[in-house]
Amino acid sequence: MASVLQLSDVSVVRDGTTILDSIDWTVEDDERWVILGPNGAGKTTLLQLASALIHPTSGEATLLDSKLGSVDVFELRPRIGFASTAMARRLPRNERVLDVVMTAAYSVTGRWTESYAEIDTRRAERVLSEWRLSHLAERKFGDLSDGEQKRVQIARSVMTDPELLLLDEPAASLDLGSREELLHLLSGFASSPEAPAIVMVTHHVEEIPVGFTHALLLADGTVKAAGPIDEVVTSETLSETFGLDLDVRNESGRFTARAA
Numbered sequence: 001m002a003s004v005l006q007l008s009d010v011s012v013v014r015d016g017t018t019i020l021d022s023i024d025w026t027v028e029d030d031e032r033w034v035i036l037g038p039n040g041a042g043k044t045t046l047l048q049l050a051s052a053l054i055h056p057t058s059g060e061a062t063l064l065d066s067k068l069g070s071v072d073v074f075e076l077r078p079r080i081g082f083a084s085t086a087m088a089r090r091l092p093r094n095e096r097v098l099d100v101v102m103t104a105a106y107s108v109t110g111r112w113t114e115s116y117a118e119i120d121t122r123r124a125e126r127v128l129s130e131w132r133l134s135h136l137a138e139r140k141f142g143d144l145s146d147g148e149q150k151r152v153q154i155a156r157s158v159m160t161d162p163e164l165l166l167l168d169e170p171a172a173s174l175d176l177g178s179r180e181e182l183l184h185l186l187s188g189f190a191s192s193p194e195a196p197a198i199v200m201v202t203h204h205v206e207e208i209p210v211g212f213t214h215a216l217l218l219a220d221g222t223v224k225a226a227g228p229i230d231e232v233v234t235s236e237t238l239s240e241t242f243g244l245d246l247d248v249r250n251e252s253g254r255f256t257a258r259a260a
């Protein structure tokens with residue numbers, strides 16, 4: 001077991017506003033984390049730190065054994081998979097699905113003059129198959145349904161075999177069938193011993209895939225609770241984090257929450 005991410009007393013301040021406040025957090029390589037918290041809590045900012053897109057204003061962030069600030073982030077970023085709506089907006093809608101996934105090998109969005117090796121094509125085809133997308137490989141990305149596009153984004157983010165996978169609200173806007181299909185695939189992926197460490201942000205406990213091991217609750221830029229999922233995703237801690245009396249249940253690894 002080794003740490004892939006270590007934040008020590010990390011704060012992020014933007015335009016005089018403290019967005020993350022003295023965060024201490026460690027993610028080990030065999031852990032799958034979910035981050036929950038109200039709107040504006042700082043969840044996306046925390047993922048931006050974890051993907052080396054931003055640096056801490058103060059404190060120390062160590063990512064894959066490299067201290068942020070003393071490492072070339074362009075070397076670090078290919079080792080981190082990141083799927084988010086903001087990233088998806090940069091994907092060309094006219095590109096065929098196979099290329100959307102394959103271009104991740106060169107950290108580019110949109111096929112240009114790079115020449116891809118046979119091994120890249122085979123890897124992209126394997127990843128598409130793992131995420132049940134083989135039948136869509138030749139279709140244009142922009143023509144896919146929301147659920148299919150979300151799966152393509154995740155397939156793209158695992159194309160480089162990352163050591164850390166970051167998912168920002170992967171199930172947002174999906175209908176029930178698409179959500180359940182995605183959660184099933186994520187559960188399978190997360191349970192594989194070869195899977196990277198995973199950190200997923202979500203707004204809903206119903207979207208936590210079975211097999212996720214840890215949870216971090218964030219509110220007003222501070223950590224309200226962090227640790228093993230069964231100890232953290234409880235009525236007591238979620239009620240405190242969301243400022244609302246909640247009844248949280250866990251049935252065979254799937255969570256539900258409703259106002260008490």
Ligand SMILES: Nc1ncnc2c1ncn2[C@@H]1O[C@H](COP(=O)(O)OP(=O)(O)OP(=O)(O)O)[C@@H](O)[C@H]1O
Binds near residue numbers: 019039
């Ligand atoms: N440049 C800035 N100056 C001041 N505040 C900012 C700036 N950028 C972001 N914020 C604030 O930081 C807070 C945290 O934003 P962030 O997107 O990380 O939250 P979040 O938990 O992901 O929210 P959501 O659940 O709504 O997506 C928000 O209140 C946002 O308005």
